[in-house]
Amino acid sequence: MTTGASLIVEDLRVNIGDKEILKGLSLTxxxxxxxxxxxPNGAGKTTLGFTLMxxxxxxVTGGSVKLGDQDILEMEVSDRAKAGLFLAFQYPFEVAGVTVANFLRQAVSAAKGEEISVWDFQEKMTEKMELLEMDEAFASRYLNEGFSxxxxxxxxxxxxxxxEPKFAILDETDSGLDIDALKVVAKxxxxxxxPEFGAIVITHYHRILDHINPDIVHVLMNGKIVKTGGPELAMEIEKRGYDWIKVELGIADEAAEAQGVK
Ligand SMILES: Nc1ncnc2c1ncn2[C@@H]1O[C@H](COP(=O)(O)OP(=O)(O)OP(=O)(O)O)[C@@H](O)[C@H]1O
Ligand SMILES: [Mg+2]
Structure with a gap:
């Protein structure tokens, strides 16, 4: 693995069609x-992930994203992976006639820019599957067989x-994971x-954070990071929701109007 790099997002603005979704998001x-x-739902969390991929x-209508000194937004998707960025929703999943093991070998070869031999790969995959306590049979399953x-x-x-990316972004909005799957993610x-790895974990609940222990917790609301704290912030959100933050920011009335409740 090469040395780590900061992910620096500065004043990022992103549109879907005519609608501005990210409105000057900054994060390092x-x-x-x-x-x-x-x-909250619709704040722009997944938009951030998809924009990075x-x-x-x-x-992208404004701002910048850098990984170390590399400008991510200028790069092709495949080059982003080569630069060490991992996005959990990066690859098309259902490919007929391809096993998990073959798919992963191709994905790793593509990201590293060199072909990895079947034997070397097998060894590495066995090691990682043990680490994640995954059933060996999983590697021989076919991708198009229908995975949960x-x-x-x-x-x-x-x-x-x-x-082994330098930086990973995980979008855990699909919170239908059982406790074992959650533990696999955490592991x-x-x-x-x-010291050389950084990550962003997007989540709605404290559950996964109990296993991952984030250093910093941000709140993304209305296309921006509006609050930053330690792990205790996640606990507080779980207890109190988001309305108190809107009140703090003085946007409670606006938010209620937008939702048609005022
Ligand atoms: N394909 C699309 N076309 C138009 N608008 C979209 C599209 N995808 C997302 N949006 C809008 O962009 C905004 C941000 O969506 P995004 O998926 O980033 O939210 P999120 O924070 O990930 O929400 P959730 O917590 O529900 O996953 C929402 O208002 C959503 O309606
Ligand atoms: Mg989302």
Whole structure:
């Protein structure tokens, strides 16, 4: 693994069609840090993730994103992976006739820019599957066989463990994960944790954060980071929801009007 790099998002503005979704979002994650992003539905959390992965639906109208000194927004999606960025929703999943093991070998070869031999890969995959306490049979399953949400998540986490990225962004909005799948996610993140690895974990609930222990928790609301704190902020949100933050920001009335309740 190469040395770590900060992810620096500055005044990021993103449109979907004519609608501005991210409205000047700024955030810096230093190597070695894990940040959680929480926020109400529709705040723009997934938009941030998809923008970082270069999804064509999201139009960047302003600001910048850097990983170390590399300008991420200028790069093709495949080059973003080569630069060490991992996005959990990066690859198309249902491919006929391809096993999990083959798919992952191709994904890792593509990200590293070199072909990895079947034997070397097998060894590494066995090691990572043991680490994540995954059933060996999983590797021989076919991608198009129909995976459950939790199985897709396990596949993604195995992929992340194998790629050993510099920086990972996980969108945990699909909170239908059982406790074992949640632990696989936590183990995968924790196994990479160290001075050269940074991550953003997007989540609605404190659950996953109990296992991952983020250094910093942000609240994303209305297209911006509006509040930043430590792990206790996640606990407070779980207890009190988001209205108190809107009141703090003086946007409570606006928010109520937008939702048609005032
Ligand atoms: N394909 C799309 N076309 C138009 N608007 C969209 C599209 N996708 C998302 N949006 C809008 O962008 C805004 C932000 O959506 P986003 O998915 O980023 O929210 P989120 O914070 O991830 O929410 P959740 O907590 O529900 O996952 C919402 O108002 C949503 O309606
Ligand atoms: Mg979302």
């Amino acid at each position: 994650v230093k190597p070695g840090e894990i940040h959680a992003i929480m926020g 270069g999804h064509p639906r999201y139009e 949400g939790g199985e897709k998540k396990r596949n993604e986490m195995l992929q992340m463990a194998l790629l 995968a993140v924790n196994s990479l944790r160290g």
